[in-house]
Amino acid sequence: MSVGFIGAGQxxxxxxxxxxxxxxxxAHKITASSPDTDLPTVSGLRKMGVNFTVSNKDTVKNSDVLxxxxxxPIIPFILEEVGPDIEARHIVVSCAAGxxxxxxxxxxxxxxxxxxxxxxxxxxxxxxxxxxxxxxTGTHADVEDGKLLEQLMASxxxxxxxxxxxxxxxxGLSGSGPAYAFTALDALADGGVKMGLPRRLAVRLGAQAxxxxxxxxxxxxxxxxxxxxxxxxxxxxxxxxxxxxxxxxFRSLLINAVEASCIRTxxxxxxxxxxxxxxxxxxxxxxxxxxxxxxxxSLASGSKVSLxxxxxxxxxxx
Amino acid sequence: xxAEGRGLQRAMEAAELRVGFVGAGRMAGGLARGLLRAGKxxxxxxxxxxxxxxxLDMWRExxxxxxxxxxxxxxxxxxxxxxxxxxxxPGVLLEIRPAVGPHHVIVSLVAGVTLQTLQRLLPSGTKVxxxxxxxxxxxxxxxxxxxRGTGAGDEEATLLKNLLSSCGLCEEVxxxxxxxxxGLSGSGVAYVYLxxxxxxxxxxxMGMPGxxxxRIAAQTxxxxxxxxxxxxxHPAKLRGDVxxxxxxxxxxxxxxxxxxLRxxxxxxxxxxxxxxxxxxxx
Numbered sequence: 001m002s003v004g005f006i007g008a009g010q011x012x013x014x015x016x017x018x019x020x021x022x023x024x025x026x027a028h029k030i031t032a033s034s035p036d037t038d039l040p041t042v043s044g045l046r047k048m049g050v051n052f053t054v055s056n057k058d059t060v061k062n063s064d065v066l067x068x069x070x071x072x073p074i075i076p077f078i079l080e081e082v083g084p085d086i087e088a089r090h091i092v093v094s095c096a097a098g099x100x101x102x103x104x105x106x107x108x109x110x111x112x113x114x115x116x117x118x119x120x121x122x123x124x125x126x127x128x129x130x131x132x133x134x135x136x137t138g139t140h141a142d143v144e145d146g147k148l149l150e151q152l153m154a155s156x157x158x159x160x161x162x163x164x165x166x167x168x169x170x171x172g173l174s175g176s177g178p179a180y181a182f183t184a185l186d187a188l189a190d191g192g193v194k195m196g197l198p199r200r201l202a203v204r205l206g207a208q209a210x211x212x213x214x215x216x217x218x219x220x221x222x223x224x225x226x227x228x229x230x231x232x233x234x235x236x237x238x239x240x241x242x243x244x245x246x247x248x249x250f251r252s253l254l255i256n257a258v259e260a261s262c263i264r265t266x267x268x269x270x271x272x273x274x275x276x277x278x279x280x281x282x283x284x285x286x287x288x289x290x291x292x293x294x295x296x297x298s299l300a301s302g303s304k305v306s307l308x309x310x311x312x313x314x315x316x317x318x
Numbered sequence: 319x320x321a322e323g324r325g326l327q328r329a330m331e332a333a334e335l336r337v338g339f340v341g342a343g344r345m346a347g348g349l350a351r352g353l354l355r356a357g358k359x360x361x362x363x364x365x366x367x368x369x370x371x372x373x374l375d376m377w378r379e380x381x382x383x384x385x386x387x388x389x390x391x392x393x394x395x396x397x398x399x400x401x402x403x404x405x406x407x408p409g410v411l412l413e414i415r416p417a418v419g420p421h422h423v424i425v426s427l428v429a430g431v432t433l434q435t436l437q438r439l440l441p442s443g444t445k446v447x448x449x450x451x452x453x454x455x456x457x458x459x460x461x462x463x464x465x466r467g468t469g470a471g472d473e474e475a476t477l478l479k480n481l482l483s484s485c486g487l488c489e490e491v492x493x494x495x496x497x498x499x500x501g502l503s504g505s506g507v508a509y510v511y512l513x514x515x516x517x518x519x520x521x522x523x524m525g526m527p528g529x530x531x532x533r534i535a536a537q538t539x540x541x542x543x544x545x546x547x548x549x550x551x552h553p554a555k556l557r558g559d560v561x562x563x564x565x566x567x568x569x570x571x572x573x574x575x576x577x578x579l580r581x582x583x584x585x586x587x588x589x590x591x592x593x594x595x596x597x598x599x600x
Contacts, residue, residue, distance in 0.1 A: 222552075223552050223554045223555040223558065224554070225552050225553070225554025225555065226552045226554065226555070229552070243581060243584050246578060246580040246581035246584060247578060247581035247585075248578075248581075249575065249576060249578045249581075251575045251580070252572065252575035252576040252577075252578070255572050255575060256576075259572075
C-alpha cells in the first residue's frame with residue numbers, strides 16, 4: 001500500500017513520522033507534494049526518505065491512500081487540480097477542519113462518479129504515536145476502506161469511527177486539545193520556576209504529571225472527579241490549589257475553549273462553502289508563481305496570507 | 319462495659335432512659351421532637367428546664383415534663399443535654415456541678431464551647447460528649463457529628479449514636495471536625511435553601527407559578543441527595559449520567575461553571591468554618 005500527502009506541512013510530517021515509526025509503512029512508500037520546497041517540514045520529510053515532489057498529480061498517481069493535508073480553504077482548489085487523476089481505487093482522506101464529505105464528493109463527482117472519501121480529524125501527537133483520531137466514511141467508501149484507514153491511524157494513537165456531525169466537536173476537544181495542554185504546561189512550569197525550580201526540570205515534571213494523570217484516567221474505571229478526590233487529602237496542599245483553580249473559573253474556561261474551537265470550525269466550514277476566499281489569494285500559494293515571490297514571505301505558518309481577517313497567525317490547520 | 323454502662327444500656331432497652339434538657343430553645347426542641355417522632359423515648363421520660371415559660375409551653379403540649387430548676391434535671395435524668403446559649407453555659411455548669419455524678423452522660427449542644435472547657439467546669443471524670451447537629455434533625459433527616467471527652471467511653475458513644483440515628487445521619491468525629499461540620503452542614507442547610515430559592519426563581523422567570531416551582535425545587539434536591547446516599551456513587555459520575563451530549567443539562571452546567579459556583583461554595587464553607595473557629599476562641 002502506498003500513501004500520499006497533498007501538502008507537506010506539519011500534518012504530513014507528523015503522520016509520516018508516525019507511520020514509519022510504527023512500522024506500518026516504509027518511507028519510500030510515502031509521497032508528499034507541495035509547491036513550496038522551502039518549508040522546514042519538507043526537509044524533514046526528505047530526510048526520512050519520503051518521496052518529495054512539487055507535483056500534486058504525481059502524488060495522486062503514486063498513492064492508494066491519499067491524504068489531503070492542506071489548509072481548509074485550499075481544499076477546493078486542490079480538488080479541482082487533482083480531480084481528473086482520481087480513480088475509483090483511490091481512498092481520499094481529508095484531514096481539513098470543517099470541510100464536509102459532501103463538499104468534497106461534490107467537487108470530485110465532476111471527475112469521478114464514485115469517489116471514496118473519508119473525513120478524518122486527528123491531532124499533532126500522532127508524531128509520537130499518541131494521536132487522537134476520528135473518521136467518518138463518505139457515500140462510496142466501504143467498510144474495508146474505513147478499516148484500512150483505521151488501521152493506519154491506530155498505529156499512531158487512538159482511532160475510532162464517528163458520525164460526521166460530531167467531527168467539529170472533536171476538533172474543538174482533541175484537535176485543538178494539545179494546544180490547551182501546551183499552554184497549561186507552560187504555565188505550570190512558570191509556577192514551578194516561581195517557587196524555585198530550574199525551568200528544564202519544571203517543564204519535565206509538569207509534562208510527566210499530565211502524562212501520568214492522563215494515563216491513570218485512561219486505564220481506570222473511575223470518574224476523573226474520583227481520581228481528583230484521591231489526590232486531595234483533607235486540608236492539604238492540593239485542595240488549596242484546586243480552590244484557586246475553581247475561583248478562576250478553570251473549568252468554564254476549558255468548556256469555553258472547546259466550544260469556541262468547535263464554533264470556529266463550523267464558521268470556517270460555512271465560509272468555505274460560500275467560497276468567500278479570493279481565488280487569487282489562494283492561487284498564490286498553489287502555483288509555481290510562489291517561487292517568483294519574495295523569499296521573505298513565509299508560507300510555513302501562512303501568516304502573510306490573510307485568508308480571514310481575524311485568523312490567528314499561530315494557528316496551524318484549524 | 320462498666321456497671322454504669324450496662325445500667326444505661328438496660329435503661330435504654332427498657333425505654334427507661336430518662337433524658338433531661340438544660341435549655342429549651344430551638345436546638346433542644348428540635349432534638350426532643352426528633353427523638354419523640356422516632357419513638358425512641360416516651361414523652362414523659364423527657365424533662366426540660368428553662369428560666370421562663372416562654373419556650374416550655376411547646377414541650378408540655380408534647381407530653382414532656384418541664385421545670386424552672388436546672389438541678390432537678392440533673393437529679394431526674396441520666397442523659398443530660400446542655401442546650402443553653404453559649405454565654406449562659408459557664409454559669410449553668412457551675413450551678414449544676416454539685417449534682418453531676420458518675421452515672422450521668424452529659425451531651426453539650428452548645429456551639430463553640432469545647433470539650434476542654436466543659437470538662438474544666440464539670441467534676442473530673444464526668445462523661446462528656448459534644449454534639450453538633452443541624453436543624454433537619456427535627457424531621458429526622460439531620461446530619462450530626464459528635465466528639466467524646468476523656469471521660470466518655472465506647473458505651474456512651476454507641477448509645478448516643480443509636481439514640482441520634484433516629485434523627486438522621488450521626489457520626490463520631492475528632493473534635494476538630496466539629497467546626498468544619500458547622501461550615502458544611504450546620505450552616506450548609508441555609509446554602510441549600512438559598513439554592514432552592516434561586517432554582518424556583520429561575521422557573522418563575524420562565525413562567526412557572528412560584529408555589530409549584532418551590533415544591534419541585536425541594537423535591538429535586540431531595541431526590542438528588544437520596545440518589546447520592548443510596549447509590550454511593552461519586553457526585554461527578556451522577557452529574558455525568560444526567561448530561562446527554564449537547565443537551566439541556568450540560569448547557570446549564572456551563573452557566574454554573576462560568577459563575578464559579580464551585581469556588582463560591584467552597585468559600586462559603588470556609589467562611590463559616592473560620593467563623594466557628596474564631597467564635598469558639600472568644
